[in-house]
Amino acid sequence: MSYTTIFFLDDRIERVRRFLERCTLPVMVVRTMKQARFWLSQGGWDVAFLDHDLNHEPHSSHPETNSGTHLVQWMAEYRPRCHRIVIHSTNTEAAKRMQRILREAGYEDVAKVHFEEQIVPRANVYQLFWWNVEPSEEESQIIR
Numbered sequence: 001m002s003y004t005t006i007f008f009l010d011d012r013i014e015r016v017r018r019f020l021e022r023c024t025l026p027v028m029v030v031r032t033m034k035q036a037r038f039w040l041s042q043g044g045w046d047v048a049f050l051d052h053d054l055n056h057e058p059h060s061s062h063p064e065t066n067s068g069t070h071l072v073q074w075m076a077e078y079r080p081r082c083h084r085i086v087i088h089s090t091n092t093e094a095a096k097r098m099q100r101i102l103r104e105a106g107y108e109d110v111a112k113v114h115f116e117e118q119i120v121p122r123a124n125v126y127q128l129f130w131w132n133v134e135p136s137e138e139e140s141q142i143i144r
Contacts, residue, residue: 007048007082009036009071011055015088019049033066037074044081052089052098072098076105087112 004025010016011031020027028045030036033054040048052068068089075082085107089095095112102110 005044005046007039007045009049009054009068010051010088012051015051033071036071040075040080040082041078045083047084047086048082049086049088050098052087052091052094067094068098069094069101072101072105075107076101079105082107084109085111 006023006025006027008016008019008027008029009031010019010029016029016031020029028039030039031054036050050068050071054066054068068087085102087095087098087110089098089112099110099112
C-alpha cells in the first residue's frame with residue numbers, strides 16, 4: 001500500500017522536525033487537541049501518528065484534559081477514518097491504554113512504538129529511525 005495522507009500529532013517541535021527530515025511524503029502536523037479533532041474529522045488518513053503527553057508534560061497524569069488518551073476517546077466516539085495508527089510516546093502505560101481504546105473501538109491496525117523509535121513512511125515501506133535531535137527554540141506549526 002502506498003501511504004499518501006499522513007497525520008502527525010506532537011507538540012514538541014524537535015520531534016516534528018526529525019520526523020519531517022525523514023519522511024518523504026506530505027504530512028499534516030498538528031500540535032493541539034483542537035487542531036487534531038478538526039483535521040481528523042476532515043477526511044480519511046492513511047496513517048496517523050499520535051503522541052500522548054502534550055503541552056510538554058511528560059507522563060501526564062491528567063488524560064482527560066489535553067492528551068492522546070483524550071483524543072482516542074474522541075476517536076472511539078466519532079470514528080474518523082484512519083487506515084493505520086501509530087502511537088509514539090515515552091509514556092508506556094498511556095500508550096497501552098490508547099492502543100486498547102482504539103482496538104476496542106474497532107481500529108484494527110494500531111501500533112505503538114517508544115518515543116525513541118519511530119516508523120516513518122517512505123513511498124511503500126516503513127523505515128525505522130531514532131529521535132536524536134537537539135531541542136529547538138522554534139515556535140511554529142509546520143504543515144508541509
